[in-house]
Amino acid sequence: MIKPELKQGVMAVSATEKPKKLNLKTVASYLGVSVATVSNAYNRPDQLSPELRQRILLQCAELGYDGPNAAARSLRTGRSGIVAVLLSDTLEYSVSDPVANQFIKGVAEVLQEHGMDMLLLSGRHNTSSSSAEAVPDAFILYGAPSNPEQLQRIIKSGKPLITVDCNLDTVMSVNVDNYAAAQRIAEHAFKKMPGKVAVLGLRLIESDRVCRIQPHELYSTEQAISRRRLDGYLAAAQEQGRELPANAVWHIPLNTHHFALVAAREALTQYPRPSVLLCMSDRIALAAMAVARELGINIPDDLVVVGFDGIEEAERFYPSLTTIAQHSDEKGRTAARILLSGDLGTDLVMPSELIIRQSC
C-alpha cells in the first residue's frame, strides 16, 4: 500500500482525487481495522491488545490524526463535560464584580478537579433560545433569574440544576441566611452609633437609576436576596427602636462604583446627615467611604459604615470595612460539588460571618 500524502489533517489520496478528511472512519480504513477498534485504542485500551493499540496510535500520529472528534463524541454520548454558570447579569459586569468573581473561581476549582470545563452564560440575552444552552451537562444559576423563558427551557431539559443566591420552588439552592446576617450587622452598627440611619440598597426595585424607594415599596413579599437583607435591617431597627423610613433607603440598580457614588453623595448630603450607613455590598460601602472622605466626614467618629460580602478590598481599604463575609468562593465550590454528585436534595444554608473592623 502506498502511503498517502499528508496535509494538515487531510489525506490526499492522489492528485485528482478529493482529499479525505481525517476522521475515525478514514483512519480505520487506512489502517485496515474497524472504526470501533480505533475508537477503542483511544478510549478503551482494555478492549484490544497492547501491540495493536500501540501500532494504531503510532500510525494515527504519523497520519496527523489527533484522536476522536470532541463534537462527535458529545453528539453520541449526550455529554459535553461542561457545566454552565448562568449569570443574572451581563458577562462584562459579572467578570468585573469581585463577589461573582470569587464565586466563579470556586466553581472553577471543583470543575477542574473533575476534569470538566465551565461555560459562562448571561441571562440578559433576549434571544428565544440559545445554542449555548444545549451544550452543558448541568447548570448553576447564580443570582435571581433575569430571563424566565431561558430558565424554563433549562428546567424542561431535565439537566441537573442548582441555584445560588436565589430560591426557586422546585430547584435546590445554596444560600447564606441574608436576613439573619443583615439583622446581625445592623444590630452591631446601631449599638455603635446613635442617630439617623440610611440604607444603600442593591436592586430593591425595578428601576435602572439610583433613587429612593417609595413607602409602599418598603415591605415586600419578594424573595430576592436584597429584600431579605432589607428585611433584616428593618427587623434590627424595630428591635433597637431605630427609625428606618422608606426615604432613607436608596435603590442602586447595579453593584458598580459609579452608581454607588451617586447614591452615597445623595445620602451623605441629606440634612440631618445619617450617622449609620448600612450598605448591601462591600463595593457600595467602599464608594460611600470615599464620598465621606471627600466631604470631610470622619469614619467611625461621625459616621459608621458597614458592608456585605467580604471582598478582599474591604480589608485593605482605610478605614478597613466592617462587613459580613459570605465566602463566595466556598459557595461556588459547594454548589459545584453538590451538582456533580447528583445529590440535589434540600436547600443548603451556608454560614456567614460578621467581621468587625475599623469602619464600625
Place this chain on the structure above:
DNA sequence: ACACCGTACAGTACACGACC
C-alpha cells in the same frame, strides 16, 4: 413551493463471532 422521507455524518456501546 412545500412537505415528507431517507441517508450521511462521527463516534460510542454492546452483542457477537473468530480463533487459539
Place this chain on the structure above:
DNA sequence: GGTCGTGTACTGTACGGTGT
C-alpha cells in the same frame, strides 16, 4: 472458554431526493 476484534444500532441535524 477467554481474548481479541468486528458489526451494527443509535444519537440530532443537515441535506438531497421524491411526491403532491
